[in-house]
Amino acid sequence: MEYHIRQYPLQQGALEIQYIEEHFGEFPRRKTSAEVIQRLDGRDHQILMAEAPLPNDPATVVPVSYKVAHELRAEEADPRLEDLVVRLHDCVEFRDRKILYSWIGATRRDWRGQGHFRALSEAQEAWALDNGFDEILVKTKNKFYVMRSVLDNLEFDVVKYEVNPRDNRESKVYLSKRLARAVRDHHRSKRAVVQD
Numbered sequence: 405m406e407y408h409i410r411q412y413p414l415q416q417g418a419l420e421i422q423y424i425e426e427h428f429g430e431f432p433r434r435k436t437s438a439e440v441i442q443r444l445d446g447r448d449h450q451i452l453m454a455e456a457p458l459p460n461d462p463a464t465v466v467p468v469s470y471k472v473a474h475e476l477r478a479e480e481a482d483p484r485l486e487d488l489v490v491r492l493h494d495c496v497e498f499r500d501r502k503i504l505y506s507w508i509g510a511t512r513r514d515w516r517g518q519g520h521f522r523a524l525s526e527a528q529e530a531w532a533l534d535n536g537f538d539e540i541l542v543k544t545k546n547k548f549y550v551m552r553s554v555l556d557n558l559e560f561d562v563v564k565y566e567v568n569p570r571d572n573r574e575s576k577v578y579l580s581k582r583l584a585r586a587v588r589d590h591h592r593s594k595r596a597v598v599q600d
């Protein structure tokens with residue numbers, strides 16, 4: 405199977421993210437396009453979406469999976485990112501290195517388990533390598549068992565675990581993948597990435 409991936413510019417990509425997040429009832433706080441723009445504007449970023457045909461109308465192709473990543477710097481003005489950097493300072497080296505934070509992503513329920521997220525992740529890694537990044541970081545929670553399995557399969561290493569004393573399922577797990585040329589050699593998906 406060849407995966408079809410579209411890489412979006414900021415304004416259009418932010419609208420597409422807002423639109424696709426409406427399909428995810430399980431997300432308590434869905435991102436708005438304004439939030440996406442505020443986060444990504446003025447920093448290196450990537451908005452990717454995988455597209456696939458509707459099962460009952462194969463002529464119609466729709467976005468089914470997405471992934472958004474952005475640069476994370478040692479000095480951040482946004483309080484949420486500043487907090488993230490503080491939490492990571494003892495396990496991630498920021499000095500003289502370019503860090504990519506894999507911020508949001510998911511696959512629509514009917515298209516899960518078909519390799520779309522792996523294809524997006526591999527496209528993200530290839531872009532990150534081409535753009536001089538040294539490491540990809542991602543944050544999840546103990547309770548997101550499927551995401552944890554997926555990150556495991558994509559060979560992310562746990563770098564930090566932050567216990568939530570009230571509810572361990574809510575504990576935060578930070579994972580990282582260090583980028584080297586060999587990463588590209590392990591890519592499995594056949595994919596075509598077009599720029600919108």
Ligand SMILES: CC(C)(COP(=O)(O)OP(=O)(O)OC[C@H]1O[C@@H](n2cnc3c(N)ncnc32)[C@H](O)[C@@H]1OP(=O)(O)O)[C@@H](O)C(=O)NCCC(=O)NCCS
Pocket residue numbers: 469509510511512515516517518519520521522523543544545548550551553554555557558
């Ligand atoms: C996690 C999620 C993005 C995976 O998307 P997907 O398109 O189904 O993933 P893929 O089909 O590309 O699978 C990627 C890898 O994970 C594995 N995987 C996928 N679903 C899995 C599952 N339910 N259990 C275990 N492993 C699984 C696949 O086997 C694959 O590994 P492989 O390529 O070595 O075979 C999707 O399930 C999702 O959107 N979940 C809801 C969002 C969420 O959990 N958010 C957490 C917030 S951090």
